[in-house]
Amino acid sequence: MNKWWLIDANGQSLGRLATYISRILIGKNKPTYVPWREDGDFVVCVNADKVVVTGGKEQKKFYKRFSGYPSGLKLIRFDRMMKEHPERILYHAVHGMLPKNKLRAKRLNKFKIYAGVEHPHKAQSPTKLEI
Secondary structure, three states: OOOEEEEOOOOEEEEHHHHHHHHHHHHHOOOOOOOOOOOOOOEEEEHHHEEEEEOHHHHOEEEEEEOOOOOOOOEEEHHHHHHOOHHHHHHHHHHHOOOOOOOOHHHHHOOEEEOOOOOOHHOOOEEEEEO
């Protein structure tokens, strides 16, 4: 049976939060973990717009997007991405920390990210985690 976890990203470090979320999505927090089976839980992350980074990464970190055309590489700096799409920052971090296999897409479907406090998953009554 899959549980629902509610994680508040307010003031949390991006990398530490992403590793914690990826471990829950993979199912490594359960005693029944095996690498080839999908046993991870659902994770609802709120306040994604309040996640923090260290070491001046606001100006140094870039996200790449390629259109497929010649000279179609787009670079978006962290601070701009945080203003426009704060959910994508956490999505990219967790996506990179999941194993690169066929289960990655299934695990990412169990990950729900919201910039504010409100989320539509109140009916599942997620368990709040303090990190």
